[in-house]
Amino acid sequence: MTPTLADVRAAAERIQPYAHRTPTLTNASLNQKTGAQVFLKCENLQKVGAFKFRGACNATYALSEEKAARGVCTHSSGNHAQALALAARMRGIPAYIVMPGNAPTVKKNAVAGYGGLITFCEPTLAARESALEAIRRETGAAVVHPYNDERVIAGQGTAALELLADVPDLDVIIVPVGGGGLLSGTALAATALKKGIRVIAGEPEMADDAFRSMQAGEIVASVNPKTIADGLLTSLGTLTFPIIQEHVEQIVTVSEAGIVETMKYIWERAKIIIEPSSAVAVGVLWEQKINLRGLKVGIILSGGNVDLEKLPWQTSRAA
Amino acid sequence: MTPTLADVRAAAERIQPYAHRTPTLTNASLNQKTGAQVFLKCENLQKVGAFKFRGACNATYALSEEKAARGVCTHSSGNHAQALALAARMRGIPAYIVMPGNAPTVKKNAVAGYGGLITFCEPTLAARESALEAIRRETGAAVVHPYNDERVIAGQGTAALELLADVPDLDVIIVPVGGGGLLSGTALAATALKKGIRVIAGEPEMADDAFRSMQAGEIVASVNPKTIADGLLTSLGTLTFPIIQEHVEQIVTVSEAGIVETMKYIWERAKIIIEPSSAVAVGVLWEQKINLRGLKVGIILSGGNVDLEKLPWQTSRAA
Numbered sequence: 001m002t003p004t005l006a007d008v009r010a011a012a013e014r015i016q017p018y019a020h021r022t023p024t025l026t027n028a029s030l031n032q033k034t035g036a037q038v039f040l041k042c043e044n045l046q047k048v049g050a051f052k053f054r055g056a057c058n059a060t061y062a063l064s065e066e067k068a069a070r071g072v073c074t075h076s077s078g079n080h081a082q083a084l085a086l087a088a089r090m091r092g093i094p095a096y097i098v099m100p101g102n103a104p105t106v107k108k109n110a111v112a113g114y115g116g117l118i119t120f121c122e123p124t125l126a127a128r129e130s131a132l133e134a135i136r137r138e139t140g141a142a143v144v145h146p147y148n149d150e151r152v153i154a155g156q157g158t159a160a161l162e163l164l165a166d167v168p169d170l171d172v173i174i175v176p177v178g179g180g181g182l183l184s185g186t187a188l189a190a191t192a193l194k195k196g197i198r199v200i201a202g203e204p205e206m207a208d209d210a211f212r213s214m215q216a217g218e219i220v221a222s223v224n225p226k227t228i229a230d231g232l233l234t235s236l237g238t239l240t241f242p243i244i245q246e247h248v249e250q251i252v253t254v255s256e257a258g259i260v261e262t263m264k265y266i267w268e269r270a271k272i273i274i275e276p277s278s279a280v281a282v283g284v285l286w287e288q289k290i291n292l293r294g295l296k297v298g299i300i301l302s303g304g305n306v307d308l309e310k311l312p313w314q315t316s317r318a319a
Numbered sequence: 320m321t322p323t324l325a326d327v328r329a330a331a332e333r334i335q336p337y338a339h340r341t342p343t344l345t346n347a348s349l350n351q352k353t354g355a356q357v358f359l360k361c362e363n364l365q366k367v368g369a370f371k372f373r374g375a376c377n378a379t380y381a382l383s384e385e386k387a388a389r390g391v392c393t394h395s396s397g398n399h400a401q402a403l404a405l406a407a408r409m410r411g412i413p414a415y416i417v418m419p420g421n422a423p424t425v426k427k428n429a430v431a432g433y434g435g436l437i438t439f440c441e442p443t444l445a446a447r448e449s450a451l452e453a454i455r456r457e458t459g460a461a462v463v464h465p466y467n468d469e470r471v472i473a474g475q476g477t478a479a480l481e482l483l484a485d486v487p488d489l490d491v492i493i494v495p496v497g498g499g500g501l502l503s504g505t506a507l508a509a510t511a512l513k514k515g516i517r518v519i520a521g522e523p524e525m526a527d528d529a530f531r532s533m534q535a536g537e538i539v540a541s542v543n544p545k546t547i548a549d550g551l552l553t554s555l556g557t558l559t560f561p562i563i564q565e566h567v568e569q570i571v572t573v574s575e576a577g578i579v580e581t582m583k584y585i586w587e588r589a590k591i592i593i594e595p596s597s598a599v600a601v602g603v604l605w606e607q608k609i610n611l612r613g614l615k616v617g618i619i620l621s622g623g624n625v626d627l628e629k630l631p632w633q634t635s636r637a638a
Contacts, residue, residue: 023342025364044590045344264627271363271592271623304590308583308632 002243003150005192008157008185011058015155018057018090020046022159024166024298029269034285035293039170040266041163044274044304048082048114050231051159051182051302052146056083058155059144060091068093070140075121075128077103078231079303080146085116096141098131100124106307147181148237157185163298164193171295176280176302177201177210177251178232180240186300187247198249200290202280204229205253210236210244214251228259228312231277231303252290254283260312262286266301273304276312321562322469324511327476327504330377334474337376337409339365341478343485343617348588353604354612358489359585360482363593363623367401367433369550370478370501370621371465375402377474378463379410387412390460394440394447396422397550398622399465404435415460417450425626466500467556476504482617483512490614495599495621496520496529496570497551499559505619506566517568521603523548524572529555529563533570547578547631550596550622571609573602579631581605585620592623595631 022042030038043051060072071094074084081097088095097116099108100123111118121131136143144152159182160173173190177183187199203210207225213236222235236244254262263279265286266272274282278301285292285299341361349357362370379391390413393403400416407414416435418427419442430437440450455462463471478501479492492509496502506518522529526544532555541554555563573581582598584605585591593601597620604611604618 020345023344025342026339028366047347049590267592267627271368273586273590273592308586308630311627311630313627314633 001150002239003154003157003185003188005189007150007154008161008189011054011151011154012158012161014061015054015057015158018047018061018087019054021162022046024163025270025272027270033265036285036295036297038285039163039167039296039298040270041159041298041300042272043159044272044278044301048079048086049303049305050079050083051156051300052079052083053086054158055149055152055155055181055185056080056144057087059149059151060084060087062151063142067142070142071096072144073132073135073139073141074098074144074146075132076146077107078146079305081107081111081116082114084144085111085114089115094139094141096135096139098128098135100128145237147179147234148239150239152181153185153239153243155185156182157189159300160186160189161193163300164190167296167298168194169296170194170197170298172198172200172292173298173300174200174202174281174284175300176229176232176277177203178277179234180210180236180244182300182302183248184240184243188243191247199247200249200284201251202254202284203251204232204259204280205255207232208253211251211253213241214245228256229276229280231275232280250290252284254280254287258283258287264313272301273306274301275303275306278302278304320469321558322473322476322504322507324508326469326473327480327508330373330470330473331477331480333380334373334376334477337366337380337406338373340481341365343482344589344591346589352584355604355614355616357604358482358486358615358617359589360478360617360619361591362478363591363597363620367398367405368622368624369398369402370475370619371398371402372405373477374468374471374474374500374504375399375463376406378468378470379403379406379412381470382461386461390415390458391463392416392451392454392458392460393463393465394418394451395465396426397465398624400426400430400435401433403463404430404433408434413458413460415454415458417447417454419447464556466498466553467558469558471500472504472558472562474504475501476508478619479505479508480512482619483509486615486617487513488615489513489516489617491517491519491611492617492619493519493521493600493603494619495548495551495596496522497596498553499529499555499563501619501621502567503559503562507562510566518566519568519603520570521573521599522570523551523578523599524574526551527572530570530572532560533564547575548595548599550594551599569609571603573599573606577602577606583632591620592625593620594622594625597621597623
């Protein structure tokens with residue numbers, strides 16, 4: 001069932017003891033540069049460094065005692081895996097995480113560091129799904145999909161609640177779109193809270209399946225996308241897409257160069273670490289394909305998990 | 320005259336329309352790592368990326384209309400120069416900044432970007448002082464020293480007011496010490512607000528003149544210090560030192576390796592950009608020369624101005 005504002009509010013109450021209420025920052029240089037009045041909702045400062053903790057935490061704590069005792073499981077090598085592992089540890093239940101054997105060591109260590117029980121598999125979707133199914137059958141753990149799950153969507157929507165509490169008169173909210181969990185949660189919460197608010201997504205040009213899905217009126221799969229914004233590689237879900245169709249004004253694509261420039265600008269000027277996926281949202285303002293000058297624009301910075309040994313402006317110079 | 324808590328409160332009111340009320344962040348990994356309950360007061364997220372804006376803004380706005388019309392001036396190539404330039408621009412008055420001709424281009428550009436009127440001089444203290452004196456005589460501008468100025472000290476103390484408003488039951492506050500503006504302002508505000516609170520400074524081992532000054536009971540000059548914490552090279556001032564002697568429990572030195580490790584850890588875990596000088600304060604917890612386990616520790620992160628093209632963990636690998 002499609003989640004509602006009531007579900008988002010229930011999620012906010014449920015995760016409140018566990019999640020950070022992240023700050024909303026402003027930056028004069030960014031305002032000057034973009035011509036908009038920008039409010040940065042810092043989910044890069046969330047637990048595990050990403051908004052993903054909200055959804056994973058809501059899904060984990062929404063389980064009955066009996067159901068929860070069997071644990072939670074997912075397949076993911078990204079922020080969702082860490083988020084679910086941490087939420088499960090907080091609740092004192094096991095988290096079974098299926099990851100491809102070739103995932104970066106830093107990601108394996110991060111999940112293990114939060115107490116996740118990792119099962120490695122071949123790096124194909126079929127292998128991941130069959131490994132997950134085997135774990136589910138064996139343990140009875142609850143599957144928590146990274147985005148195509150109404151508890152996750154409701155959890156992700158809680159960031160928009162906080163942003164609108166901080167800045168009630170926003171004209172626009174921009175978020176990045178990958179699978180659409182953050183976008184659908186944000187869109188349903190924001191449009192229910194504030195009539196006429198515009199919800200816009202940023203998407204890498206090089207992974208523009210959500211943009212094409214909106215054009216086509218049906219989910220267009222993401223096929224081998226190549227973008228630095230590695231949190232936005234997935235296709236939309238059957239739950240997230242209809243919400244996005246109904247509540248999102250448009251999806252704006254951002255170039256790879258724009259992502260890197262924006263990311264560096266935010267590091268330099270706002271003094272916070274954002275990952276490329278977050279820069280995609282700011283990039284909508286930066287590249288000015290659409291005109292948002294003079295408006296109050298909230299941006300949800302999705303996360304801040306970056307390998308500090310391999311920064312894109314250095315990689316690109318070396319290349 | 321030595322500033323009092325009342326001066327700090329007046330400064331807080333004076334700068335409130337212009338300065339950010341920066342957030343206080345917590346981080347579970349850092350707590351686990353250090354055994355303390357740590358609260359990070361994020362002056363790296365302050366205007367111009369450093370606490371220096373507080374003091375410069377207070378000094379600038381404390382001037383009478385008549386005095387202000389002639390502008391403000393200082394010699395500095397660091398964050399104070401940018402801070403004073405911005406505060407003056409906000410008040411609509413000129414800021415005359417004396418900088419050595421060999422200052423990094425990025426710093427010259429930053430000051431010019433805030434509208435500062437730069438006079439270049441030879442890179443010696445005598446040349447800087449005589450250039451400043453010439454400007455003062457010619458323009459009648461008010462000299463705003465980076466730290467040895469009671470309006471500046473009172474302004475820097477406002478960060479501690481906010482930190483104690485956020486976390487009233489702190490046991491300890493740690494700040495970095497260079498010239499002592501932040502340390503003296505913090506110490507007088509915090510100890511006046513909360514009986515028995517411990518104020519501790521972090522200082523680079525390689526620039527330990529404040530540590531030695533405390534031992535000697537008189538100001539020991541900093542002679543050619545070599546540390547990555549380039550905000551902490553200066554000697555204590557005649558105004559800051561007595562306040563520090565009276566209200567600061569101790570100064571703890573931190574190794575260069577500890578500064579770099581701590582800096583990288585904060586970037587990776589807290590997702591915020593701090594400069595080496597800020598890492599010196601966190602380094603007091605990190606290196607555990609003194610035992611603060613189990614305590615509630617506030618740390619003022621002094622700033623976030625870093626050259627992203629030249630990060631210390633990369634420089635040190637290349638070297």
